[in-house]
Amino acid sequence: MGRFKFLLQNKSLLENNISFKPISIITYNETEFNETLARFQKGTTSVWTITTKCNNSCTDAEIKLNTCFEVRRDACVYGGAQEIGDLSTFLTSKYLGDFYAVRKVH
DSSP: OOHHHHHHHTGGGSOSSOOOOOOOOOOOSHHHHHHHHHHTSSSSOOOEEEEOOGGGOOOHHHHHTTSEEEEOGGGGGGTSOOOOOSHHHHHHOSOOSOOEEEEEOO
16 A cells, blocks of 8 residues: 555544645755755754765764664665666666665754
8 A cells, every 4th residue: 555545544643734844856966955955944944855876875973863864875885776677687686776865954
């Protein structure tokens, strides 16, 4: 069962006044990234970033503070996810999927 189907079938589990309003923004360079973060510096907004860059992994301090976590760190060993176009490539692949670092900015 998908997440949205579950929520629709279990509306009683949801609060009437939910203040969480997620927004996703994609930036394509460092300037856009910094300008976007600046828009959310004030207020009670919680901002998290997601990156697939292996050189931007979580630090030990961030992990201890629970402000950063990683998914599939081992992908960086293989140089990123392998593109699968046929069965023989799939069967010989050492790694499927991307690395992600999810970091709380503020």
